[in-house]
Amino acid sequence: MLILSPSILAADFTKLGEQIEETVNAGAGYIHLDVMDGMFVPQISFGMPVIETIRKCTDKVFDVHLMIEDPGRYIEAFAKTGADIITVHAEACTHLDRVIQQIKAAGIKAGVALNPATPLSALDYVLDELDMVLIMTVNPGFGGQKLIPYCLEKVHDLRMIMKERGLDIDIQVDGGIKASNAKEVVEAGANVLVGGSAVFSGDITANTKAFMDVFSEFENK
Ligand SMILES: O=C(CO)[C@H](O)[C@H](O)COP(=O)(O)O
Numbered sequence: 164m165l166i167l168s169p170s171i172l173a174a175d176f177t178k179l180g181e182q183i184e185e186t187v188n189a190g191a192g193y194i195h196l197d198v199m200d201g202m203f204v205p206q207i208s209f210g211m212p213v214i215e216t217i218r219k220c221t222d223k224v225f226d227v228h229l230m231i232e233d234p235g236r237y238i239e240a241f242a243k244t245g246a247d248i249i250t251v252h253a254e255a256c257t258h259l260d261r262v263i264q265q266i267k268a269a270g271i272k273a274g275v276a277l278n279p280a281t282p283l284s285a286l287d288y289v290l291d292e293l294d295m296v297l298i299m300t301v302n303p304g305f306g307g308q309k310l311i312p313y314c315l316e317k318v319h320d321l322r323m324i325m326k327e328r329g330l331d332i333d334i335q336v337d338g339g340i341k342a343s344n345a346k347e348v349v350e351a352g353a354n355v356l357v358g359g360s361a362v363f364s365g366d367i368t369a370n371t372k373a374f375m376d377v378f379s380e381f382e383n384k
C-alpha cells in the first residue's frame with residue numbers, strides 16, 4: 164500500500180490543525196513529525212508538547228522521525244505523546260538493537276533511518292526486528308532540499324534484500340520528495356513517501372491529490 168506522510172515541518176504553525184485536516188481529507192495516510200535536537204542535526208524543531216497537542220486534531224498514524232542524539236533516552240516520553248511509529252537514526256544510537264527493543268516494548272512500531280552516506284549494512288542484524296526503514300533522500304536537518312539520486316539505488320537494493328530474506332517491511336523515503344518524482348521513488352521500491360514543502364507550499368489539497376494520482380496509477384495496475 165502506498166502512503167503519503169506529510170511533514171508538518173513545512174506547515175504554517177499558526178494554522179497547524181487546519182492544515183493537517185486539509186491534507187488528511189485529501190488522502191494523506193500518516194502525519195510525519197520531525198523532531199530535531201540541534202545536536203544530531205543543526206536545527207531545533209519541536210518536541211513532546213507539540214506532538215501531544217496535535218494528537219488532539221487527528222487520529223491518523225503519527226510517524227515520528229527522531230533526529231536526536233542517543234534517542235533511547237526519550238522513547239518512553241515520545242510513546243506517551245501518542246506516536247504510532249518511532250524512527251531513530253542508526254547513526255545516533257550506540258546500541259541500536261536495544262533502542263529498537265525499547266520502542267517495541269512501548270507497543271509502538273519501530274523504524275530505523277539511514278543518512279545518505281550510511282550503508283545498508285548498518286541494518287544487517289536488526290532488519291528482521293523492524294516495521295519500517297527510512298532511507299533519507301537528503302541529509303537530515305532541513306526541509307526544501309533536493310533529492311540525492313543515489314539514495315534511490317539504496318531503496319532498490321534494500322527492496323531486493325528484503326525479497327531475498329522474505330521480509331515485508333515498509334520503506335519510507337524522506338527529503339525532496341514531490342509528486343513529480345513520486346513515480347520514480349515508488350518504482351525504486353519505496354511505499355511510504357514523506358512530503359514537506361511539496362505538500363504544504365501553496366494549495367495543500369491539490370498538492371496532496373497530486374500524490375494520490377500517482378499512487379492510483381500503481382494501485383490500478
Ligand atoms: O526529515 C526531514 C528533514 O531532515 C523532513 O521530513 C524533510 O525535510 C521533509 O521536507 P521536504 O519534503 O521539504 O524535503
Ligand SMILES: [Co+2]
Nearest residue numbers: 170197228337
Ligand atoms: Co523527516
